Every structure is written in structure tokens, then in C-alpha cells.
Amino acid sequence: MNRTFALIDANSFYCSCERLFDPRLKNRPVIVLSNNDGNAVSRTKEAKPFVAMGQPYFQVKDVCRRENIAVFSSNYAFYGDVSARLNMVYRQFSPEIEIYSIDESFLDYSGFDGRDLESYARELHQTVLRWIGIPTCIGIAPTKTLAKLANRLAKTTPEMGGVCDLRDQGKREEALKRMPVEDIWGIGRASAAKLQRLGVITAAELAALPSPLVRKLLSVVGERIVHELQGHACLPLEQMAPQRKGCAVTRSFSTRVTNLDQMLEAVSAYAVRLGEKLRRHGMATEALTVFYHTSPFDAGPSRLVQKCVTLPEASADTLTLLRAARDGAKAIWKDGYRYSKAGIVTMDLVRLEDAPHALFDGYDREVSAKLMAALDAVNGKFGRGTLYPAAAGIKRPWSTQFAMRSQRYTTRIEELPTIG
DNA sequence: TCTGGGGTCCTAGGACCC
């Protein structure tokens, strides 16, 4: 059966979210910054000439002032909520959807061949704009890789009105000839450089390469991309989010950390957050790795250390995680460095109910479950951080900065937008 | 002490994505 996929994504998603509740931003350039107000991660088309993707904010501060660019810290709670609303609308236009990222979803239109898919897509585009207020682009093609490519064309070719249909073979070949190889989904900097050294510049040239050569050059991943470019679908629609394999909480500090107490406070806060994340997914971990390091941008002595701590048994208990994280952080501490970032990483997660009990040294799982449920209930109702273990500390000079965050319009009752 | 093939499992590191 011939397959048909559509990829719909939001234009400048974070910026478009910020515009939703502030009409004055409509034609004004807008950017949104990463954690700690570090780098620009979203830009409207008006801002793109002045700010590069990922550019550090301190480098463009002056430009932003001069060009009257509206600057926001990121507000993930808000964006996540808008994302959920988008997907509710998408579902009305296709029962089969894969939520690929916070602002992109694949829709399966296999078997819709008889219908005028392009008009249908335009209707989806208009409906989303009317109901949610977020501008989108849609790419249609027989494989996910080609749908991504079509989406990119829709985005960069305003005359298309936000929809690009590449089901027609002739159109597809034309599009591949014009698409640089580095713009293909799955071809990053390193692969693009390898290909360019061989004189492979366009997507069409990559699609024409013999399979064994691609295999040798870019492994099975590259081979799959070539097949997809040729119109043979290799990547299925993943409707069910797969069980997650790892979980991490990592943050840069807003100021450098130079003493152990502050490091322990930070690591403790991350452990608390890790516990929340694990429990929300019904997962537990048997070990965690604590790391911290100095900044690659600092002149002084550099240091990068990590320590893996094994737990007595798989756990999502905040107190257990906290103890392990603090032990790990203490074990690798050394004075005399200006640390810029720390984190806790876990891999090989297990489902909490599948986790075997430790023979010795275990903790009372029932007591833990009740305690953690109470903790999560209080923090869910009154906001994260309302209730936390004493060891997680309270003064946080190092903690992440969001100096220019918009209100949590849709997720905090006290921050609802007001009229008048 | 030397010789060898072939399998599994784990880890580190690279590459890519948003």
C-alpha cells in the first residue's frame, strides 16, 4: 500500500505562544531564550535577520534594544499546554497521529488518496489558526523524511500558503534537486561534510548514491534516509510513545559554584526534580550518575567529573535519590574550581511495578509510595517546590534565571490574563 | 608461555534530533 504522511509544525512556536496573549507583539520581532536566558532558541521571521539560532543572548542584547525586539525567557509550562491544544485539533483531522516534539506532529493519511488532501490540509491550517491562534506549516509526502522536506519547503516558500504536497513524483524530484543535503532530516554537520567531500551537494544526489557506499559512509541510518528519499517508507508512525530509557536533570548555574555546600544544594534540588519526573512516568532507577564541570568558556582550570551511585534497589523515592546524589557529589568534590553546571543522569529505567526488591538493605516500598504520593499531591496543587525535603536547601543563589518570563497564562490561576 | 576463533555483553563516544 502507498503511504501518505503529513508533518504539521508550528512556526516559531515559542514566539507564537508569546504572541497569543499579547496582540502588541503581532508585527514586532520576538525571540525566546533558553534556560538561564543563555541562548536564543526561537525567533520570529522579523527577528531572524538580527539573531542567529542558538546565539548567546549577551551577544545580541544591544541589537535587540536597537531593533525593538521583544525578548522572553522560556516558559515551558505554557508552551506545553498550547502544544496539547494543538494536538487536540490535529486529532480531529486525523485519528492517527504521532506527537514528534513539542511543536511537530506526523499525521497518517495513508488511504486518503481519493480525497483532495491539499484542500484538507489547508482547512486544518486555517482551523488551527482560528481556534488556537498559532500559525503552522504542513508537508505531505509518501515518507516521513519527505514529509519533513515538504514541510521545510512550505516554510521557506511563502507563496505555498503553508502547505506543500509532494506526493507527485515529478514535483518530488524537482524539490530534491533544490534541497541542500544538510537540510535533510537526519543529516547533521558531520554527515553533510562527509557527503560534500564526495561532491554530494543536493538531496537528489544523495538519493542516487549506491546503497553500500551510503552504508559505509553513514551506517544504517544513512541508508534508511536514502530509501525514504526515494519514496520507500522505512519509518513507521509511532503512535504510542515508547517507554523512555533514561531520564536526566541538568542545569547551568546562574553564578559559578565554588563551595561544596552550594553544590550539594543544587544537586539535591535536581534529585528532587528527578524523583518527580520518574514518578510521573511510573519509572524507577537502579543507579544514578552525578556530574559537574567548569565552563568551557572560562579561562581558569577546568574539571569534569562524574560518579555513578548504585541504589540498594530500583527506586523513585526522593529521599533515596537525594542521599545517593549527595553521596556521589561529595565523593568527587574538589575545591579550587569554578563550576558552571551540574546534573543527574539515569539510564536503564525500569517500570516501578516490575522492579525487583532488594534482598537486604531495601526500604519499605509501601511507606515510600504513600509519602511520595502525598508529596506530589501537595506540589501538584500548590506549585512545584511547595514541599521538599529539608536536605534540598532553600537559598539558591546559583539557581536558573528566568528574568523575562511571561506569565503562566494557562496553567496558573493567579496568572490568568486580565482584560481592561 | 604460546597459539586461535567466535560469541555475548557492556560502555564510551559520536551523531543526530528538537
Place this chain on the structure above:
DNA sequence: TCTGGGGTCCTAGGACCC
């Protein structure tokens, strides 16, 4: 002065075993 966070997948190489 100020440079993000959180994922996935693949491969190579080492350890270990028979």
C-alpha cells in the same frame, strides 16, 4: 559579566567466556 536541556540510536572496542 553573560554561552541551554533532554532525549535516541549506532558503532567500535574491551572484557570475558568457551
